[in-house]
Amino acid sequence: MIDTEIKPFSATAFKDGEFVDVTDADVKGKWAIFFFYPADFTFVCPTELGDVADKYEELQKLGVEVYSVSTDTHFVHKAWHDASETIGKIKYYMLGDQNGTITNNFGVMRPGQGLADRATFLIDPDGVIQAMEITAEGIGRDADDLMRKVKAAQYVRNNPGQVCPAKWKEGDETLAPSLDLVGKI
Template sequence: MENLIGKKLEEFKTPMYHQNAFGELETEDLRGKWSVFFFYPGDFTFVCPTELEDIAKIYDKFEEIDCEIYAVSTDSEFTHKEWHESSEAVGKAKYPMVADRNFYLSKFFGVLIEEEGQALRGTFIVNPELEIVAYEVHSPGIGRNAKELLRKVQAAQFVAKFGDKVCPAGWEPGDEALTPGIDLVGKI
């Protein structure tokens, strides 16, 4: 897998289901705000609804930090609508559910399992300049943690704001950050 840190999103347009309506997501919609692309293998599966519900529980916290979540699978926007309406867990999602039927996004982010036509569990944090600043990829059986994702977005925002500071392991907003320099070498 190629290194994606710093890779800039290319122009795209794809269908989505959001707030009981069909629409389109395009590159320009992302410019100027933080975004998370949250790939999952498929609608009407087993681990996926638990992840979408986990994000839904703290979605307001992502909104507070001006970060939009985009749940993405290779299913259609029509399937997203049906799943949203029929699953109690998924029905809690207030964020866009993006259809990647042509596999463009899954290929761009490097998570497409071509022989299955599905994506791995990939999470990508994109800054307001449309650059990938953090990502992780899991095999299909490993669910992710929304609170940890929120912490990572907050850390990415902190580092972007205070370029001379870095966030140590487990850093949470309000915790002390580190300022790299000669005086810090060997002191940690």
């Protein structure tokens, strides 16, 4: 999936107290995170979505839009937003994918369950997947690590010929791959 372009989709989302239509064309031209989770009104999911909500303003400053996705409808997203203090702080798009198009497009539909895996995709402004993470049901994701990956992907895009080593954080040294480095790291 890395280095592949996202596939066409159309969905209705809950965002800022409104229902809005979103398509793959809306995603292109900016950085995007697709944050898949199994279902609304569950246990690990709200902790993850709340964690991303806490980083949303910082992500926006980096030019990143967030799209959370589950196979629930946009109506259920609104009800959850209204019922949960944690989910109530979400300002990003909550896409309804009840027909499974987006979830299947990204290859994270659980066979026979109609639920998305716990998966994250970082999309560049060209609509190309630059990073992905999929975890088991009980393993929550970390928005701080997601932020690190966003900054690394943006750095690599803006600095051709440079790569970010393990545990790279903004401001750390990068590498310029060359024959001289082979066997010396």
